[in-house]
Amino acid sequence: MRTGKLPEHTFKRSVINPIRYRNKETSFRPAVGHDGAVIGSMVTSMATTAFCYTGNEIYALDNAINNVIAAGGRPFGIATAILMPEHSEEAELRAITDRICKKAEAYEIEVLAGHTELVPSVTSPTITVTAYGNVLWENRHKQVREGLDIVMTKWTGIYGGAVLATLKEEELITRYPKSYIEKAASYMQYTSLMPELKVIEAAVAEHPDCILAAHDVSNGGVFGALWQLLSACNVGGEFNIRKFAVKQEIIEVCEYFDINPYMMNGQGSLLLVTAEGDYLVNQMRRAGIYADVIGNTTANTDRKVLVGEEERFLVPPKGDVLNAVFYGQPVPV
Numbered sequence: 100m101r102t103g104k105l106p107e108h109t110f111k112r113s114v115i116n117p118i119r120y121r122n123k124e125t126s127f128r129p130a131v132g133h134d135g136a137v138i139g140s141m142v143t144s145m146a147t148t149a150f151c152y153t154g155n156e157i158y159a160l161d162n163a164i165n166n167v168i169a170a171g172g173r174p175f176g177i178a179t180a181i182l183m184p185e186h187s188e189e190a191e192l193r194a195i196t197d198r199i200c201k202k203a204e205a206y207e208i209e210v211l212a213g214h215t216e217l218v219p220s221v222t223s224p225t226i227t228v229t230a231y232g233n234v235l236w237e238n239r240h241k242q243v244r245e246g247l248d249i250v251m252t253k254w255t256g257i258y259g260g261a262v263l264a265t266l267k268e269e270e271l272i273t274r275y276p277k278s279y280i281e282k283a284a285s286y287m288q289y290t291s292l293m294p295e296l297k298v299i300e301a302a303v304a305e306h307p308d309c310i311l312a313a314h315d316v317s318n319g320g321v322f323g324a325l326w327q328l329l330s331a332c333n334v335g336g337e338f339n340i341r342k343f344a345v346k347q348e349i350i351e352v353c354e355y356f357d358i359n360p361y362m363m364n365g366q367g368s369l370l371l372v373t374a375e376g377d378y379l380v381n382q383m384r385r386a387g388i389y390a391d392v393i394g395n396t397t398a399n400t401d402r403k404v405l406v407g408e409e410e411r412f413l414v415p416p417k418g419d420v421l422n423a424v425f426y427g428q429p430v431p432v
Contacts, residue, residue, distance in 0.1 A: 135170030142172025142232040147225065156181075156195050156226040157202055158258075158290075162317060162366060163230035164206070165292045169315040169369060172232030173296065177203060178212040180227040185219050195224060206293055236303045240312045243332035245398040247311065248376025251343065252295050252369045252383055252390045254286075255321055259363035259421050260349035261287040263356065267424070271355060283348035290367035298386045302379060309379065312372040316365035323362065323416030326402060328370050335401045336413075338394030358420035372396065 124139045135144035144166035148159040160177065167174045179199060183192055192215065203210050211231070264271065264283035271280045292315060302309055314328035321343060329336050345360055353360040373379055376392040383390035394404075402413035 135166045135172065137170060137172075137234060137238075140234050142167045142170050142234055143229065144170060145227060145229045147227040156199055156224070156228075158366070159226050159228040160199060160202055160230075161291045162315075163228040164208070165315040165317070165366065165369075167230045167232040168292045168296050168299070169313045170232075171234055171236045171238045171310075171313070173235045173300065174206070174208050174230050174232040176209045176211040176231045178229045178231075179210065180214045180229075182216055182218045182221045182225045184221050184223065185217050187217060187224070191224070195226065199226075199228075206291070235300060236307070236310055238312050240332045243311050243334055243372055243396060245334065245396050247396045248373050248392045249325075249328075249336060249338070249394050249396065250371040250373060250376050250379050250383075250390055251316075251321065251393045252292075252371075252388055253289055253344070253367055254349065254365075254389065255343050255345040255368070256349050256353065256360035256363035256365050257286045257346070257368065258290045258317070258366035259320070259419070260346070260352050260360065261285070261290070262364070262421065263352050263424065264348070267356075271352060274355060275351060279348060279351070283346070283352050286346065286349070292367065292369050294386065294388055295369050295383070298379075298382050298388065302382050306375060306378070309375045310371055310373050314370045316368035316370060318364055318419045319416035320360070320362040320365050320419065321368065321370075322359075322404075322413055323419075324365070324368075324370055326413050326415055328372070329396070329400075329402055329413075332372065332396070333400075335397040335399045336394055336403070337397055337401075338404045340404055340406045342391050342393040344389055344391060353420075356424050358423060362416075363420045 122138065125136060135142050144163050146159045146162035146166065148156060148162075163177065164174045181192070181195060200210055208230075261284050264280045265287070268277075268280050268284070299310065312328065312332055314324050314331070316324040325336065325338070340361075343361065349360055353363065371379060380390045380392060404411045404413065
């Protein structure tokens with residue numbers, strides 16, 4: 100198997116299908132397009148990072164919290180598991196836990212539990228974060244029908260572009276001004292969905308049924324997230340590439356490495372299925388969060404993106420283009 104996210108058929112066959120026991124209180128279970136679980140009134144999700152290209156443990160924290168938000172929850176706490184290489188210095192461990200605790204405090208989320216261990220087989224710190232939340236709104240994938248809007252927040256490939264600008268700065272400044280690359284790196288500040296959560300809380304209080312389903316954009320980019328969201332809803336979709344907001348700095352970084360920004364990790368962006376797209380877009384923008392209706396659901400299962408005068412059909416995610424840059428894997432197409 101290749102580095103990165105599992106192919107969909109492997110995920111179903113070897114991860115989902117072996118899960119046979121069903122708790123009657125679980126209303127939202129792991130599946131393609133379901134990155135969290137709902138048990139009674141609680142939402143939970145997990146994310147892990149090893150110190151590869153992801154850069155730091157905040158990726159895992161934000162990813163777990165983002166999954167809880169996309170599953171319809173309001174996060175309230177996290178638990179961490181930190182595996183360190185043998186002979187690691189205490190100062191390194193302390194720096195990791197300090198960053199986790201400071202970020203959790205900024206989000207007003209409590210660190211509830213944790214486990215820390217030095218492991219001979221681990222070559223770099225590996226952090227797993229499990230996030231917990233209270234149900235805020237109900238994901239109703241089975242009620243999604245044709246003609247609904249799909250709203251996207253923030254910009255395409257913001258996390259991946261920021262990572263490349265940070266870790267590949269020396270290469271990139273051979274073509275672009277350093278200030279330009281620093282601007283791309285600064286987009287790392289937008290990789291949390293906590294700002295969107297505040298808007299969602301107000302929106303569902305005013306219109307309880309305004310959101311039917313959601314999916315966060317992360318590994319595999321917005322194209323991968325759209326495929327998974329539509330698979331979970333069992334519908335098709337039509338989209339216009341011009342509606343997918345993307346920062347010029349991210350485009351330039353991707354052109355340098357000859358990769359597709361729409362297939363690059365976009366953590367910090369959220370997809371929402373709604374009958375009230377204009378309302379949600381307006382609420383997001385009023386809160387200072389860029390958002391737009393990028394397309395709509397269709398009755399058939401085709402997933403089409405209009406690119407100029409041509410149509411492109413989405414396919415199951417084949418990994419993230421960052422793997423091509425950092426691990427030399429073939430570029431997904």
